[in-house]
Amino acid sequence: MKLETIKVKRFKALYDVELKNLPKFAVFIGANGSGKTTLFDVFGFLRDCLNTNVRAALQRRGGYKEVVSRGCEDEGIFIELQFRMPIATVERLVTYSISIKLDDGRPVVAEERLKYKRAAYGSPFNFLNFRYGSGFAIENEEDFDRPDEELSREQQTLESADILAIKGLGQFQRFKAASAFRQLIEKWHLSDFHIHDARRTQEAGYAEHLSPNGENLALVAQFMYENHRDKFDLVLEKMKQRVPGVKEVEAVETEDGRIVLRFQDGSFKDPFISRYVSDGTIKMFAYLLLLHDPAPHPLLCIEEPENQLYPTLMIELAEEFRAYAERGGQVIVSTHSPDLLNRIALDEIYWLSKREGRTEIRRGSEDPQLVALVKEGDLPGSLWKQGAFPEVDPS
Known part of the structure; x- marks a missing residue:
């Protein structure tokens, strides 16, 4: 659908x-x-x-x-x-x-x-x-x-x-x-991801799909590892490529019956549990698990995915979103990231502005000036940062 x-x-x-x-x-x-x-x-x-x-x-x-x-x-x-x-x-x-x-x-x-x-x-x-x-x-x-x-x-x-x-x-x-x-x-899936919730340990249990706020991240990682090892290995390989030092990620059960994520950094002998890992590492791992869900959501809505992520990672994340859409899920994203926009076609971009308290929405491909500038080689993210989108001021 x-x-x-x-x-x-x-x-x-x-x-x-x-x-x-x-x-x-x-x-x-x-x-x-x-x-x-x-x-x-x-x-x-x-x-x-x-x-x-x-x-x-x-x-x-x-x-x-x-x-x-x-x-x-x-x-x-x-x-x-x-x-x-x-x-x-x-x-x-x-x-x-x-x-x-x-x-x-x-x-x-x-x-x-x-x-x-x-x-x-x-x-x-x-x-x-x-x-x-x-x-x-x-x-x-x-x-x-x-x-x-x-x-x-x-x-x-x-x-x-x-x-x-x-x-x-x-x-x-x-x-x-x-x-x-x-x-x-x-x-x-309407993402309302919170780093604090994703860091929590959880009672041992079962979860196939990441929740909107991400509090079941460890359980989903455990499910993917045990039931879809090929997809989990793919997520891990991408983590190694995009987050320096990450060598292994696993969900382990503590002595009191809780599940916690543990990250192995290749530079250290002992692994780190999720509470000591950077916000960006946690968020990238959560997004990769979400985007490689064996049963894609028909609609995935994510607001401002760039928060806590290094700017250049947005280029690769844009490609992950696109690949997810091609596999059968529809993706809607809001962003303030020029890096992400630089990887998006003008026909896929909508911009919002307000007039007299009411929102107006226009499509990038419907603006002749934007179309001409992109045709000449300008990138959408750079144009947005320069204020070329009418009535939008990202500064």
């Missing part, structure tokens, strides 16, 4: 933005406060809505009035995603949209739809359509030979109007598109 389009209206500073034809690897730049974190939070918000409900997801962000754009309380929040996925052996463009408004003072799902075209021509067909907690979903959506009127609609009334319909219906395989979209959201 691949995200193609994101449309957001009245979500904080994102009053009305639309990103079309998203590449597999997209990089977002902009001054502090321009809206990069808000854009990434759209994905976190949808995941929180799915895991709990709309009201709880809003409360985590200060409540409805803090999330909806100023002066737009009556119009509400609107989010629409288009993604490609195979249905009945044919890849189709599926559209999911949600509208959130107040009803008697409570935030509810005013409308939720999931639709796609049943044939090569014609308008998209609603396979899920709910309003204020009631609606229908199509059970036999893969019976493409049947006319629309013969499709089986299952009427449903949700327990509460602030619950997403895909939360319940997505559990059932007979609702193919709803189930696939639910799985897409559940498998998103």
Whole structure:
């Protein structure tokens, strides 16, 4: 599955933005406060809505009035995603949209739809359509030979109007598109990596995938070593190439039953445990484990990966992101690093700016001056550092 389009209206500073034809690897730049974190939070918000409900997801962000754009309380929040996925052996463009408004003072799902075209021509067909907690979903959506009127609609009334319909219906395989979209959201990885959490020892246990904040780093390293040794060895080899002195990394169990990472420096006889290793070493190891996950996340969002990393490492990290996208995961990154941008195509770069408190997003390849400068041999990162991106001042 691949995200193609994101449309957001009245979500904080994102009053009305639309990103079309998203590449597999997209990089977002902009001054502090321009809206990069808000854009990434759209994905976190949808995941929180799915895991709990709309009201709880809003409360985590200060409540409805803090999330909806100023002066737009009556119009509400609107989010629409288009993604490609195979249905009945044919890849189709599926559209999911949600509208959130107040009803008697409570935030509810005013409308939720999931639709796609049943044939090569014609308008998209609603396979899920709910309003204020009631609606229908199509059970036999893969019976493409049947006319629309013969499709089986299952009427449903949700327990509460602030619950997403895909939360319940997505559990059932007979609702193919709803189930696939639910799985897409559940498998998103929104990185909120914290060095302090990654250094912690953990109770012995089991973890296949790195958590958003990285506190299970040692367990994931242990899992990769025991179950995917070829990938772990590849990560270790890349660590040796990029971090001077690193000879070995292992997850070991302490006497009290905890798991701790231990790094062997070739210059010293005794290894160092993770609490004594540099921030950059820990972070690079975590990124490499994440980017060589045997089951790539369909969407990987990472904010400012350059923090704690030596600038020249961003060149290689950019290539790691690209390789991850080519293996099947989609990567969205925000950055302030000119070194990373110098390795990114102009068509993969979006820049954010604010006008009258509202975020505007433009694509690098849509600016004639930037296109001309890159064609002449200038690098995007150098242009950004020089202030060539309109209305963006990285200084």
